[in-house]
Amino acid sequence: MTRKITAPFGPETVKSLHAGDRVLLSGKIWTGRDAAHKRLCALLDEGKELPVSLENEVIYFVGPCPAPPGAVIGSAGPTTSGRMDAYSPRLIDCCHLAGMIGKGSRSPEVVSAMRRGPAVYFAATGGAGALISRCIKKAEVAAFGDLGPEAIFRLEVEDFPLVVAIDCSGRSLY
Amino acid sequence: MSRTVKFDEVVEAASALCGQAACFLPEDVKKSLLAAAKREAGEPAKEFFRQYEENFRIAEADGLPLCQDTGFAVWFVEYGTDVRFDKKDIYAALEEGTRQGYTKHFLRKSIVADPLFDRKNTRDNTPCIVHLELVPGDRIGLTLAPKGGGSENMSALKMLKPSDGRAGVVKFVVDTVVSAGGNPCPPTVVGVGIGGTMEKAAILAKTALLREVGRPADDPRYAELEREILEKINSSGVGPQGLGGSVTSLAVHILHHPCHLASLPVAVNINCHAARHARIVL
Numbered sequence: 523m524t525r526k527i528t529a530p531f532g533p534e535t536v537k538s539l540h541a542g543d544r545v546l547l548s549g550k551i552w553t554g555r556d557a558a559h560k561r562l563c564a565l566l567d568e569g570k571e572l573p574v575s576l577e578n579e580v581i582y583f584v585g586p587c588p589a590p591p592g593a594v595i596g597s598a599g600p601t602t603s604g605r606m607d608a609y610s611p612r613l614i615d616c617c618h619l620a621g622m623i624g625k626g627s628r629s630p631e632v633v634s635a636m637r638r639g640p641a642v643y644f645a646a647t648g649g650a651g652a653l654i655s656r657c658i659k660k661a662e663v664a665a666f667g668d669l670g671p672e673a674i675f676r677l678e679v680e681d682f683p684l685v686v687a688i689d690c691s692g693r694s695l696y
Numbered sequence: 697m698s699r700t701v702k703f704d705e706v707v708e709a710a711s712a713l714c715g716q717a718a719c720f721l722p723e724d725v726k727k728s729l730l731a732a733a734k735r736e737a738g739e740p741a742k743e744f745f746r747q748y749e750e751n752f753r754i755a756e757a758d759g760l761p762l763c764q765d766t767g768f769a770v771w772f773v774e775y776g777t778d779v780r781f782d783k784k785d786i787y788a789a790l791e792e793g794t795r796q797g798y799t800k801h802f803l804r805k806s807i808v809a810d811p812l813f814d815r816k817n818t819r820d821n822t823p824c825i826v827h828l829e830l831v832p833g834d835r836i837g838l839t840l841a842p843k844g845g846g847s848e849n850m851s852a853l854k855m856l857k858p859s860d861g862r863a864g865v866v867k868f869v870v871d872t873v874v875s876a877g878g879n880p881c882p883p884t885v886v887g888v889g890i891g892g893t894m895e896k897a898a899i900l901a902k903t904a905l906l907r908e909v910g911r912p913a914d915d916p917r918y919a920e921l922e923r924e925i926l927e928k929i930n931s932s933g934v935g936p937q938g939l940g941g942s943v944t945s946l947a948v949h950i951l952h953h954p955c956h957l958a959s960l961p962v963a964v965n966i967n968c969h970a971a972r973h974a975r976i977v978l
Contacts, residue, residue, distance in 0.1 A: 542740075544739070544740060544743070557815070584764065585764060585765075585804060585806075586764050586804070587760075587761050587764045587766060587802055587803060587804045588802045588803075588804070589802070590759070590760070590802040593760075596760065596761065596764065596802050596804070597755075597760050597761040597762070597763060597764040597766075597804075598764050599763055599764050599765075601765070601845075601846060602845075602846045602849065602879045604879060625846070625878055625879070625881065625937060625938075626846075626877060626878040626879040626938060627877050627878060627879075627938065645878070645937055645938075645939060647744055647747045647748075647751075647937060648763075648846065648878070648881035648937055648968065649748065649751070649762065649763045649881040649968045649969050649970040650747045650748060650750075650751040650763075651751070651760075651761060651762065651763045651764040651765075652751050652752075652754040652755040652758065652760040652761065652762055652763075653747055653750050653751040653754055655760060656754065669817075670805060670817050670819065671764075671804050671805065671806070671817075672817075683743075683747065685740050685937075685939060687939060695939045695940060696877060696878065696938055696939070
């Protein structure tokens, strides 16, 4: 069975998602990779305000290709989530991040933070960037534009195919 | 007799290969993926294979990169000793071809200038990596194997003891691929270099990825070793995207080389299911 959900979403939706569920995600999400995560955590360290609000939001770990003429965005599949493990617990605990999208397993520290959150981790299909780009209806740089493909983008997605890989009870498919 | 090639023509060919490699999955890889899809029975593995197929069809039809990580441009060059350039040299031509190709074809620029300190993006995907082999004749063979970070990060190299032998090699390769889990975007193609020195084993492992997917090693002993390693990897259940299934790798390719009597170097280099490469002879 495939469920349709819309981002941003609150704790009730997070709690209703179970490892193994197939999901089609629509709505608005942020993008962010290593460099953007590092900057977000540095701002938290300095007690400064973040350039984007993460409450009830979803971050998609992706660094897209440039948009060819007439397209919203280039190829845009998930990157390896493990590189964000050092930062994700902080964003869940301090900023109430509700969801993450990437590929590959997460550390025990991230899973603990997801249980506290609550937060959910979705797997997108790695290496299917052309297919996923078709689900992205709008894309604009929201912060850290100097990072190029690693900038934070605001994406509007429609029926983005995902699998709940780790749920907020700590159940994992990995 | 020497033959003079035009710098600009090599640049243009290199630039075109960047676009071709990023957007068109080689036929042998497509065939291997479609065959592997039939061996999966459960979800979400079957769904992932459906998406892989749709993805390579969209990429080809729309000229979009198969994967947003269009990689480090790794060039394998067979350079005829009778070839001269009208200006500059092969290194400059590949550098310029990479720069133009990644820009012209809207590929992601993924290279940072310094690995440790400022990690600033060079914004044109240069420099590239060039493996140059001198060969007799007046031709240049150019193979581009763009390498994504997710799969490259799962590489490993170990200087085994000769006494570790065949079983030691099997264990090291299987452990490397299984512990990589979903990170390198399985189903993967696994390149293995055995022998030589440290750097030779690594280059053999990467070169092995260029072989037609699933074509066994010429030496039957190594072909048998490839079969055994593949079977052990696939019985792990890691599966597509690391979320379970019977196909974790499409193929294991081994290249070997003579080595020092004290050594048994083994290197593993992994390609994701978008096992990209493109070739032209000039």
